[in-house]
Amino acid sequence: MMYRNSTPDSTLVSNYIQGSETCLEILIKRHQQRLYSFIYSKVQDRDIAEDIFQDTFIKVIRTLKLGNYNEEGKFLPWVMRIAQNLIIDYFRKSNRMPAFKNTDEFDIFSIISDGDLNAEKKIIKEQILSDVRELIHELPEEQKEVLVMRIYKDMSFKEISENTDVSINTALGRMRYALINLRKIIEKNKIILVN
CATH class of the missing domain: 1.10.10.10 (Winged helix-like DNA-binding domain superfamily/Winged helix DNA-binding domain)
Structure with missing residues (x-):
């Protein structure tokens, strides 16, 4: 199946849940710049930002695979919340709150x-x-x-x-x-x- 830039996130998410790995790649490519910029603006360190970015999508994949996603078409805000929680965890672990x-x-x-x-x-x-x-x-x-x-x-x-x-x-x-x-x-x- 061909996916266009206009394919909604919700369609890509449900097709990924049904087994289309390509859909996840499109979702990551679509949102990576905004998500990475958001993470980097908080941690101000490229390596840490990369780690949190990867961890965010590991958590996204795990949640989708378990069938626990029910955000009704609000994919990006959901992903941003996951990233924000991981950022807060990082600061708590390193004992320096931003x-x-x-x-x-x-x-x-x-x-x-x-x-x-x-x-x-x-x-x-x-x-x-x-x-x-x-x-x-x-x-x-x-x-x-x-x-x-x-x-x-x-x-x-x-x-x-x-x-x-x-x-x-x-x-x-x-x-x-x-x-x-x-x-x-x-x-x-x-x-x-x-x-």
């Missing part, structure tokens, strides 16, 4: 914490979030634009590239530099992202 984390809402400044934040921590967190939003204005215009589109408007890099008339790679590059610069600004302003 300053940044993406949640489903892509709020990069949310703070990893176990259980609920108490009232005082909530106030601190809100203050940090508003401080960080203020600092975004210090970024170069092109980087600020991509960061706002990606995080606050939840746009894909494809949508960002179409809206800004640049290639996807340029949009990814600007996002990467925006995060690097934001970290520097945060350090310079001595804002501590508390656990």
Whole structure:
């Protein structure tokens, strides 16, 4: 059977479950850049990012083979959640929690914490979030634009590239530099992202 670029993820997933190995290859190729970029932006290390990327798809394959997949056509968000859990596991094992984390809402400044934040921590967190939003204005215009589109408007890099008339790679590059610069600004302003 021939598969086109337009074949939906859900069709590829169900055909893979029924035994078509080609479908998994297409799914991996389709999403590898976005998934790898997401993982790398969190761990900032190519080898670790590669390992987590591989582990993510091992887990995906295992779940699909066991017939435990029921995401109803939301393949990529499901894969991203698996990757995010593996990233958190990696940081827990190495005892260094990252300053940044993406949640489903892509709020990069949310703070990893176990259980609920108490009232005082909530106030601190809100203050940090508003401080960080203020600092975004210090970024170069092109980087600020991509960061706002990606995080606050939840746009894909494809949508960002179409809206800004640049290639996807340029949009990814600007996002990467925006995060690097934001970290520097945060350090310079001595804002501590508390656990």
